[in-house]
Amino acid sequence: MLRTVAVIGAGLIGTSIAQSLSAGGATVYLTDREPMAALTAAALGAGLATQPPGPVDLAVLAVPPADIAPTLKDAQLRGLARAYTDVGSVKAQAFQAIERLGCDTRTYLGGHPMAGGERSGPLAARPDLFEGRVWALVPTTDTSQNTWDTVRALVDLCGGVPLVMDPDGHDRAVALVSHAPHLVASLMAARLEHAADREVSMAGQGLRDVTRIAAGDPALWLDILSANAGTVADILDDLADDLDRTILALRGLTDSNKAADAEAAEALTALLTRGCAGHSRIPHKRDAPQGSYVTVSVLIGDQPGELARVFTDVGAAGVNIEDVFIDHAPGQVTGLVELLVTADAAPRLTRALRMPSTILTR
Incomplete structure (x- = not known):
């Protein structure tokens, strides 16, 4: 169990992790080179904008790739945590710098949640950002079992799907x-x-x-x-x-x-x-055959409750939506909602929504 966590970097990823952990009962301490970012994250319920009073179970380094090694070295010298991970999207260069600075690699396990968004900063964060998303785990040659267990607990609490990789393979991917x-x-x-x-x-x-x-x-x-x-x-x-x-x-x-x-x-x-x-090779829903979804298109008006009405009708038809896309019509009062469903459910959904029976294969 993760009881205490320090998150260094209160951007989109760091704040989202902190929100998820706080919702799960952990005490999270937030710091950032820009104090206002940490204060904003704290105001959003992500944790406490302060240094922890003592060593925490885990420190999450939510900093740019070039800053991972020096941030890790500084945190280890301060005895910030018993285990460390990061969320950097590049690993080989960071690992080389970590070795060059002489960091303790036994307490470090590299990480990279494959989630994000176009917007950055704590205001863009949300606690469910990592639900069902791949979370790459990149160990050193001597990552300890305690570090493994601690970081796996982080991934589990955030709802991520762990995938173990080596640094070069990760960066190619x-x-x-x-x-x-x-x-x-x-x-x-x-x-x-x-x-x-x-x-x-x-x-x-x-x-x-x-x-x-x-x-x-x-x-x-x-x-x-x-x-x-x-x-x-x-x-x-x-x-x-x-x-x-x-x-x-x-x-x-x-x-x-x-x-x-x-x-x-x-x-x-x-x-x-x-x-x-x-x-066709891009992963969709786990265990679903590739290309097994079709699109049912619904034209809706630009009034409150229109989307809710569509989803209510879909639920009443007993159909599970695999994905949804909304195509806004600029300058118009209508929009097109595309519902991805299984092939066998599409005709039933079409009838339930009182639409023409044309189904667009995606």
Whole structure:
């Protein structure tokens, strides 16, 4: 059981962890280089904005990757805790710095909850942020059993799903599923900066999905990318090769030569097929077959209670919603709610919602 925890860094992740632990009965002590951040987190029920009176069970280092090693060294010299973990999104560089500074690696177990949001800071925190989310655990070569047990208790209390990895494997994985996608989203969003208002007004849910994460804090993302730059660059090299071939294929479609046109169409079809194959590998609900969900679309008005009405009708039909997307219609008084449900439940839900029987396969 975790009775006392010190959280260093009262940003989105640190405050969310503190809220979750406080709700579970632990006494949490919050500190931050900006005292107002810790005070704000405390006001949100995350804990006490003060140093602990003595050693705590666990210290959580919710600081940027470059600050993990010096923060760990300082905390260990002060005897802050009996075990230590962090939430950094890059591990190999931090581990090298930890060894270089001579930190006690027996009491340290690296961590990285795969959760977050476009907004940063304590005001964006919420205690359920980690429910059902993968929480990477990256041990040192001599992490003690007590440290293992303590950090596992943290993950369990926050509702995370532990996944043990080595530092290099972790950094390759996050470069592929998080860091490179953020840059790609930023590159696409940057096309909109000087676009005409009329063009941007046509944006639909597809563009919002592609660019959503581009709204992240640039200073925070510079820290993250700097710590994993080489691995991210390798992935973007491969992406650039595909992009070059895609551009050539698109140019080929404008060629009056039928042979060139056919070759270009074949190349684009191959790319789109690979995209479908890759998308099908993204994890969904545990134990659910890939591609087993379909989308039921519901048009709703912009009045209080409309969403509640839809969910009430869904519950009355005995259908479980696997995921939900809301596509707002700019300047309109309607919106489109997309409900992802199992294939066998879709016709029943369609009838219950008194909709046309058209079901869009996602």
